Amino acid sequence: MPKFDKVCLITKKTPLDGLKARYGAQDQARFVLEQRGTSFAEYERFDFVYQEAIEAIRAGIPPDIRLSIVDYQYLPTYQFDPSSLIVTVGPDGLVANTAKYLNEQPIIAVNPDPVTIDGVLARNEPAEALSLIQDPDRAVEQGIVMAEAKLADGQVLLAVNDLFIGQRTHVSARYRICFGELMENQSSSGIIVSTGAGSTGWRRSILTGALAVANTAGKAPDVSFEDYAFPPTERKLAFAVREPFISRASSATLVSGYIQDRERLSVVSQMPQNGVIFSDGVESDFLEFDSGAVASIGVSGRSVRLWSMFPNRSAR
Numbered sequence: 001m002p003k004f005d006k007v008c009l010i011t012k013k014t015p016l017d018g019l020k021a022r023y024g025a026q027d028q029a030r031f032v033l034e035q036r037g038t039s040f041a042e043y044e045r046f047d048f049v050y051q052e053a054i055e056a057i058r059a060g061i062p063p064d065i066r067l068s069i070v071d072y073q074y075l076p077t078y079q080f081d082p083s084s085l086i087v088t089v090g091p092d093g094l095v096a097n098t099a100k101y102l103n104e105q106p107i108i109a110v111n112p113d114p115v116t117i118d119g120v121l122a123r124n125e126p127a128e129a130l131s132l133i134q135d136p137d138r139a140v141e142q143g144i145v146m147a148e149a150k151l152a153d154g155q156v157l158l159a160v161n162d163l164f165i166g167q168r169t170h171v172s173a174r175y176r177i178c179f180g181e182l183m184e185n186q187s188s189s190g191i192i193v194s195t196g197a198g199s200t201g202w203r204r205s206i207l208t209g210a211l212a213v214a215n216t217a218g219k220a221p222d223v224s225f226e227d228y229a230f231p232p233t234e235r236k237l238a239f240a241v242r243e244p245f246i247s248r249a250s251s252a253t254l255v256s257g258y259i260q261d262r263e264r265l266s267v268v269s270q271m272p273q274n275g276v277i278f279s280d281g282v283e284s285d286f287l288e289f290d291s292g293a294v295a296s297i298g299v300s301g302r303s304v305r306l307w308s309m310f311p312n313r314s315a316r
Contacts (some may be wrong), residue, residue, distance in 0.1 A: 004085040006066040008105075010098050011054060013071065016047035020113045030247025046113055053089055053112035053126045059131040073085035076103050076285055085136075088122065095121040096197065096280040099146070100305040101266060104139065106305040108132050117121060120200055121160075121232065121306065128309040140311045144232045144304035145195050149277050149287065150296045157287050158300055159279030161198030164297060165267055166276040168283070172245065175275075177254055178266040187250040189242035191267065193259070194299050197232040202281075204228065206240050235261040243264050265297040 019029035030040040089110045110129045111122040147159040166173035194203040237259040244252035275289035
């Protein structure tokens with residue numbers, strides 16, 4: 001494995017931090033939640049195990065390796081050193097939020113709380129992460145596939161989990177979708193394009209809801225989890241149109257499919273204003289996608305270098 005001389009520890013404020021910021025103090029936050037009949041214990045438990053994980057990693061980093069701690073909200077402007085090793089501590093989404101700002105630096109993704117975090121990408125326990133930092137030769141590297149949206153003016157947006165194409169406010173979006181020989185005008189709540197890493201997230205939510213509605217109407221097919229989840233290393237994407245509306249001006253036949261490696265999905269905006277493309281749930285970092293803009297969607301040539309002790313460990 002290549003050598004590195006710096007560890008960038010990427011953190012995220014806990015829900016307890018958010019409550020303290022809102023109410024001014026932890027005791028006040030506890031009082032408000034308990035008055036509403038909500039337990040405060042889970043907020044405290046998660047904050048404790050999260051801080052414990054961070055401190056364990058900090059304490060175990062060799063003294064000859066520099067350490068920088070970066071809150072995820074500063075990722076869009078943070079300049080990563082080429083020789084840095086990136087360590088994320090938090091949910092799978094934190095890996096996605098971090099990876100698109102890197103340039104080939106490897107990531108060790110730490111799951112601080114397997115009780116509440118699935119661990120699709122965050123597969124390492126804190127002790128395992130320390131072992132990899134201290135001895136990088138023990139790491140097994142996987143290339144996690146990324147999606148990309150390219151505009152005609154050269155702008156590019158990457159995604160580890162998914163891309164959203166639609167209206168900033170999630171109201172009805174109008175566009176022309178083109179895939180292979182198929183093309184149609186649509187009006188919908190937007191298009192989601194998912195990677196394998198994202199196939200268990202937003203895509204799963206869309207399909208779960210659609211199947212539940214179909215089941216209520218007595219028309220649900222027999223679909224299992226394996227039918228819509230696929231490995232993060234598989235070089236393909238899946239797209240799904242949310243709530244497509246059929247009218248004289250819009251159709252709904254091209255609403256789901258797979259984009260194989262080297263294939264492209266094309267979307268032409270018909271939205272006079274507030275059209276956007278954002279990735280991995282970060283709405284503040286977006287491409288403007290107003291009338292006439294053309295987006296080409298496909299598998300990115302870049303991938304996430306994910307280091308794990310046990311790469312085949314299932315999500316917990």
